[in-house]
Amino acid sequence: MTSRRAFLGSLLAAGAAPALLHAQPRLRANPFTLGLASGYPHPSGFVLWTRLAGEFDPVAVPVHWEVAADEAMRNVVASGVAEAHPDWAHSVHVEPKGLEPERWYWYRFRAGDTQSPVGRTRTAPATNATPERLKFAFASCQHYEQGFFNAYRHIVADAPDLVAFLGDYIYESSWGRDHVRKHTGGEPYTLADYRARYALYKSDPDLQAAHAACPWIVTWDDHEVDNDYADDRPEDGMPRERFLERRAAAYRAYYEHMPLPERMKPKGPDMRIYTQLGWGTLARFYLLDDRQYRSWQACPRPTRRGGSNTVNVAECEALFNPNRSMLGRAQERWLSGALEKSGARWNLIAQQTPMAQFDQLPGPGRRAWTDGWDGYPAARARLFDALQEHRVSNPVVLGGDVHSFNVSELKRDFDDPASATVASEFVCTSITSQAWAQEKLNTLMPDSPHIKLIDSRHRGYVRMEVSARETRADLRAMESVARPQAACSTAASFVVEDGRPGPRRA
Numbered sequence: 001m002t003s004r005r006a007f008l009g010s011l012l013a014a015g016a017a018p019a020l021l022h023a024q025p026r027l028r029a030n031p032f033t034l035g036l037a038s039g040y041p042h043p044s045g046f047v048l049w050t051r052l053a054g055e056f057d058p059v060a061v062p063v064h065w066e067v068a069a070d071e072a073m074r075n076v077v078a079s080g081v082a083e084a085h086p087d088w089a090h091s092v093h094v095e096p097k098g099l100e101p102e103r104w105y106w107y108r109f110r111a112g113d114t115q116s117p118v119g120r121t122r123t124a125p126a127t128n129a130t131p132e133r134l135k136f137a138f139a140s141c142q143h144y145e146q147g148f149f150n151a152y153r154h155i156v157a158d159a160p161d162l163v164a165f166l167g168d169y170i171y172e173s174s175w176g177r178d179h180v181r182k183h184t185g186g187e188p189y190t191l192a193d194y195r196a197r198y199a200l201y202k203s204d205p206d207l208q209a210a211h212a213a214c215p216w217i218v219t220w221d222d223h224e225v226d227n228d229y230a231d232d233r234p235e236d237g238m239p240r241e242r243f244l245e246r247r248a249a250a251y252r253a254y255y256e257h258m259p260l261p262e263r264m265k266p267k268g269p270d271m272r273i274y275t276q277l278g279w280g281t282l283a284r285f286y287l288l289d290d291r292q293y294r295s296w297q298a299c300p301r302p303t304r305r306g307g308s309n310t311v312n313v314a315e316c317e318a319l320f321n322p323n324r325s326m327l328g329r330a331q332e333r334w335l336s337g338a339l340e341k342s343g344a345r346w347n348l349i350a351q352q353t354p355m356a357q358f359d360q361l362p363g364p365g366r367r368a369w370t371d372g373w374d375g376y377p378a379a380r381a382r383l384f385d386a387l388q389e390h391r392v393s394n395p396v397v398l399g400g401d402v403h404s405f406n407v408s409e410l411k412r413d414f415d416d417p418a419s420a421t422v423a424s425e426f427v428c429t430s431i432t433s434q435a436w437a438q439e440k441l442n443t444l445m446p447d448s449p450h451i452k453l454i455d456s457r458h459r460g461y462v463r464m465e466v467s468a469r470e471t472r473a474d475l476r477a478m479e480s481v482a483r484p485q486a487a488c489s490t491a492a493s494f495v496v497e498d499g500r501p502g503p504r505r506a
């Protein structure tokens with residue numbers, strides 16, 4: 001695959017692309033069945049995405065794109081032609097620039113004589129602007145078989161400025177009960193497998209509608225590749241070289257299906273997706289990748305070579321090794337530098353896994369799950385050091401992964417309830433993926449008094465509203481994911497007041 005890509009790359013560099021571009025597409029049906037999307041808003045632009053679906057000759061297809069200042073697409077302010085290349089699954093990533101800050105735009109594509117539907121997106125406020133508020137939703141964990149992605153209808157109804165997706169956009173394996181629909185094909189390993197899995201997930205109409213309604217920013221967790229993988233180590237002992245080929249296929253398919261900027265294009269098994277994004281002086285997002293660079297999980301199960309485990313911390317010395325990293329040293333340094341330079345009032349650290357310590361051994365002693373930040377306590381302490389050292393204004397950590405709402409105070413020392421709260425944490429429940437029973441979580445709550453709420457009973461998302469005075473989080477709970485149409489209600493609301501770390505019930 002690499003040599004083929006290098007060959008195409010040199011063709012493009014040698015100027016062969018225009019010849020390919022002029023080949024006439026033979027579009028036998030509507031090629032926009034995977035929808036359209038936008039992402040990564042900045043003050044003068046954003047990324048536009050689509051992928052042509054269907055049967056094609058293996059040639060590049062020219063795709064016209066337009067951005068308009070009005071929904072009727074009368075006042076076109078930017079347009080061009082992009083190349084949907086077969087080597088990238090006929091995906092299109094366009095980055096219009098020179099647009100006005102802090103406003104909504106509309107966009108559409110055309111391939112052959114087929115026009116796509118119109119999508120809506122927006123730019124971010126200017127760097128020095130002081131916007132009154134930022135409204136966004138964050139979500140994670142959408143298992144296709146376990147439910148309809150109906151929470152997105154309610155996200156669309158909330159009309160957020162953006163959606164932050166925090167991992168498990170697809171699942172590689174079939175699990176859980178009460179399936180409402182089925183994966184096609186088995187577990188993906190090849191590029192073709194992952195492409196098919198994304199195409200299946202993107203067939204969900206509510207997911208498509210949410211992508212068409214506002215820009216998204218995204219990060220991945222493990223299931224975009226393989227359960228519980230850590231850097232180059234899968235859980236099942238697949239040889240490193242083969243696993244890196246699998247990771248390269250998975251990352252490439254991820255790029256092909258997400259509204260990611262060109263600079264994030266993967267190079268083999270490497271793909272830098274961590275980044276930051278400002279919302280004037282009000283807020284700044286740090287979108288992290290805690291999968292690609294992490295140290296292997298400490299003390300794996302005796303029957304396995306990799307993957308997560310739940311360990312008695314007294315019996316797993318490796319857990320506390322200060323050399324172990326969750327983000328990799330380069331990303332750690334980048335994050336610390338970015339936090340130091342931030343002039344934003346609210347600093348939103350958007351990433352995959354729960355950060356608050358969660359003791360899974362009722363009573364004396366502590367058991368820790370090694371895949372989340374509990375498995376990387378030295379790295380977590382270094383992040384807290386950075387927050388304190390750089391006097392970061394109002395740090396709020398956003399996470400997913402565990403399929404429950406978790407609301408916590410992030411403590412300098414989790415074993416000392418009197419120690420300083422360094423940040424607030426909100427973990428969203430899953431869009432559909434099933435969770436531990438609430439009864440089990442209830443037995444564990446007393447050992448972690450810094451966790452203000454855990455609720456695994458609902459699927460849904462978190463709606464955030466950030467203003468100078470406070471950040472408000474509404475935990476949005478679906479009545480059901482067993483049918484496309486279902487009600488959504490707010491299970492609980494919390495606020496973090498400016499200058500006062502820690503979530504309080506609203």
Ligand code: FE
Pocket residue numbers: 141142167168223401402403433
């Ligand atoms: Fe998940």
Ligand code: CA
Pocket residue numbers: 359360361362363364365366367447
């Ligand atoms: Ca305990």
